[in-house]
Amino acid sequence: MRKRIIYSICGVVAAGVVLFGIYAWHPEIAPVTPPDNSQFSAETIAKGKMLAAAGYCSTCHTAPGGQEYAGNYQMHTDFGTIYSSNITPDPETGIGNWSEAAFIRAMRTGVSRDGHHLLPAFPFEHFNKMTDDDIKAIYAYIMTSVPAVQQQKQENGIPFPLNIRFLQAGWKMLFADGSDFSEQADKSAQWNRGAYLAQGIAHCGACHTPRNALGGEQYDKMYQGAAIDGWIAPSLTTSSTSPLPWRQQDFYEYLRTGNSPFHGSAAGPMAPVVHHGLAALSDDDIKALSVYFADLAGNHTEDPATNPKLQAAIDAQHPMPDARINKGARLYASACAACHFSGNKLKKGRPLLALGSAVHLDDPANLVNVILDGVRRDQGIQGVVMPGFRKRLSDEDIAAISEYLRQSAGEQPWPQLQQRVSEIRLQPRFEH
Ligand code: HEC
Numbered sequence: 001m002r003k004r005i006i007y008s009i010c011g012v013v014a015a016g017v018v019l020f021g022i023y024a025w026h027p028e029i030a031p032v033t034p035p036d037n038s039q040f041s042a043e044t045i046a047k048g049k050m051l052a053a054a055g056y057c058s059t060c061h062t063a064p065g066g067q068e069y070a071g072n073y074q075m076h077t078d079f080g081t082i083y084s085s086n087i088t089p090d091p092e093t094g095i096g097n098w099s100e101a102a103f104i105r106a107m108r109t110g111v112s113r114d115g116h117h118l119l120p121a122f123p124f125e126h127f128n129k130m131t132d133d134d135i136k137a138i139y140a141y142i143m144t145s146v147p148a149v150q151q152q153k154q155e156n157g158i159p160f161p162l163n164i165r166f167l168q169a170g171w172k173m174l175f176a177d178g179s180d181f182s183e184q185a186d187k188s189a190q191w192n193r194g195a196y197l198a199q200g201i202a203h204c205g206a207c208h209t210p211r212n213a214l215g216g217e218q219y220d221k222m223y224q225g226a227a228i229d230g231w232i233a234p235s236l237t238t239s240s241t242s243p244l245p246w247r248q249q250d251f252y253e254y255l256r257t258g259n260s261p262f263h264g265s266a267a268g269p270m271a272p273v274v275h276h277g278l279a280a281l282s283d284d285d286i287k288a289l290s291v292y293f294a295d296l297a298g299n300h301t302e303d304p305a306t307n308p309k310l311q312a313a314i315d316a317q318h319p320m321p322d323a324r325i326n327k328g329a330r331l332y333a334s335a336c337a338a339c340h341f342s343g344n345k346l347k348k349g350r351p352l353l354a355l356g357s358a359v360h361l362d363d364p365a366n367l368v369n370v371i372l373d374g375v376r377r378d379q380g381i382q383g384v385v386m387p388g389f390r391k392r393l394s395d396e397d398i399a400a401i402s403e404y405l406r407q408s409a410g411e412q413p414w415p416q417l418q419q420r421v422s423e424i425r426l427q428p429r430f431e432h
């Protein structure tokens with residue numbers, strides 16, 4: 001009897017292994033000679049260029065100081081270091097001998113031309129939401145317009161057994177959303193266009209949606225905020241901790257210019273999203289994105305100018321009466337206030353720090369990162385930069401300033417702040 005049970009368990013397991021093998025195995029797609037470029041129309045190539053920008057392909061596929069699309073951009077994940085692939089049309093080290101079908105399969109299912117599984121650091125689960133036509137346009141753009149560069153991909157630094165490519169199939173089965181994009185009939189065409197862009201090519205959720213312990217996006221918590229590259233991508237939903245609610249205009253302004261006077265500027269990993277990615281999209285597309293996100297954030301329309309929190313933030317700029325004895329207030333007054341004091345009203349383009357998510361999030365990472373490394377010319381409002389204080393302020397100083405800003409914005413102190421500052425200082429810097 002016992003033996004029979006064991007045999008049948010073994011049988012079920014063996015059948016499972018075989019079925020998983022069939023599921024996990026993907027054939028190689030034969031290499032082709034590079035396609036004849038005259039087969040693509042100028043219009044298709046232009047659309048592909050726009051979509052490649054909106055998908056930040058070059059942000060992830062270009063190493064700092066390296067050649068565009070040639071890969072080896074380093075990504076630090078909880079599972080180890082991952083290097084992106086060379087996706088220039090070089091036939092040996094890039095995707096020059098990939099057929100359109102091989103490219104579509106990779107973008108939809110995360111399987112390389114030779115059949116090996118790709119890691120989800122490549123956001124194929126989002127690109128999967130695109131139409132075939134849009135994916136083909138990106139293929140046309142890369143094949144015709146990106147210069148071929150010969151450069152071998154570096155081996156990923158992922159430890160055994162996570163580095164077994166085959167097991168990726170199991171991960172996909174469990175966590176990847178393989179469904180096509182579906183329009184929501186009860187929403188406007190503009191909303192649906194925004195949803196299509198956000199869920200697909202612009203993959204906002206890859207950073208803003210929390211992940212489970214194995215790195216799978218938690219789709220029931222879409223856009224509710226997550227840690228990414230040492231930063232926090234804040235919640236974009238009704239659970240946002242922003243003092244003033246995000247309205248459609250606010251999303252539009254932030255996504256178009258990188259700055260919302262009622263919220264803040266796009267720094268860190270959000271800077272290239274706005275300035276290199278969304279910059280390629282038309283105004284109509286940015287409006288569509290803002291309609292979609294305004295809906296998820298609760299469709300607020302109240303005028304922020306009459307919100308008492310705005311006046312409170314203006315008042316918070318005035319140093320507390322005990323400025324001379326409070327170290328944070330004193331350091332803030334000497335190192336920061338010259339740039340961050342806007343008088344008795346809101347200045348165009350200069351967000352009040354007390355309104356920014358950096359001081360309201362549960363984790364001080366964004367605030368500390370900004371103090372350490374500043375805000376570059378291409379990240380904030382045009383022409384103005386914020387210097388980095390990495391070399392000039394100690395962990396204790398940064399903790400004191402952060403504590404002071406947190407308190408004047410009306411929030412409870414961050415626990416173990418100085419220790420957090422030390423950790424954040426040591427983490428790999430986000431570069432781009
Ligand atoms: C968030 C970073 C990121 C973004 C954005 C990104 N990729 Fe990638 N991509 C990667 C990584 C990392 C790999 C390699 C994964 C691995 O080693 O398994 C990869 C692999 C690929 C591959 C497979 C190449 C091969 O030789 O197997 C293709 C094709 C590709 N990406 C195309 C694109 C395109 C097109 C875009 C823009 C629409 C894009 N990627 C955007 C990170 C990214």
Ligand code: HEC
Nearest residue numbers: 202204207231232233234242265266267269270273357366
């Ligand atoms: C590569 C990761 C990444 C991607 C992709 C990304 N974001 Fe972000 N986002 C961030 C980070 C990190 C911040 C915090 C930036 C800061 O504090 O300056 C942020 C901030 C924001 C904010 C400001 C929120 C607040 O309360 O301050 C908005 C709005 C936003 N992102 C919208 C989007 C939208 C819409 C998309 C897709 C079109 C998107 N993001 C794609 C990482 C990302």
Ligand code: HEC
Nearest residue numbers: 264265267335336339350351356358375380381384385386
């Ligand atoms: C030389 C001028 C200058 C100085 C000095 C300066 N900043 Fe900034 N800061 C900026 C600019 C410019 C931005 C980009 C946003 C904007 O345009 O207002 C910015 C943005 C920020 C942000 C918001 C980033 C975001 O993601 O929204 C924070 C927080 C901040 N600064 C804190 C500080 C602190 C703390 C100090 C002192 C240690 C300081 N700044 C010193 C100019 C400055």
